[in-house]
Amino acid sequence: MAPNSPKAWFLGVRPNSFSGSAIPVLVASAMAYTDGCFHWVIALLCLSTALFLHIVTNLVNEYCDFHNGMDDPAYLSPDRMYARGYITPTAMKWGIVVATL
DSSP states (O other), X not given: OOTTOHHHHHHHXXXXXXXXXXXXXXXXXXXXXXXXXXXXXXXXXXXXXXXXXXXXXXXXHHHHHHHTTOSOGXXXXXXXXXXXXXXXXXXXXXXXXXXXX
């Protein structure tokens, strides 16, 4: 896999874990709908905020785990793109900044 490729970034943000952020927002949206106070704009803003915070958390976790020696090269799960060198240090820092903004 090429360094900083779209595939590396896609795997690096760990989209398989997004349900942990999306489900609470969807449940709250359903509750607001049943109460008659649902607003699409607010629901979409909440969902996008939750997902971007999840992305930032995943990226920062991967960055810090690697630099603190938590990611042992002999025992890496396949989604550790930074530790495997598929995302460069500079790109990871910019990715964290962009996802935060």
